[in-house]
Amino acid sequence: MSRGIWRATTIDSVAGKTHLTGMSVEITISSKGQVVIPKDVRDALGLRAGEKLRLSHRGRRITMEPVGEPVRERISYEEFRRRIPAYEGPPVAVEEMSARIGELFEDWPSRP
Structure with a gap:
């Protein structure tokens, strides 16, 4: 997911709602x-709530x-099953699946 700067246009000045239109957003610092x-x-x-952000400034x-x-x-688990379609291909042996998964991860850096 790309991270960038967004422009917002106030569409409901009473409620203070904003909607994205492109490059930057104007916000207010509270007391x-x-x-x-x-x-x-x-x-x-x-x-998401709880995610940490790094704030930096230059000038x-x-x-x-x-x-x-x-x-x-x-x-x-139910939501996971709903999102992932069921496999509809030919039967595959467990050994063949394990070998293929091992091949997929050969080039991945190992974790400490």
């Missing part, structure tokens, strides 16, 4: 120094980027 990343931006970038430019791996959505 406690807090900012809210608009839902459209969070959704587009796959940001008057502020950037935020996710730290580490993105938080993965937790789903039930």
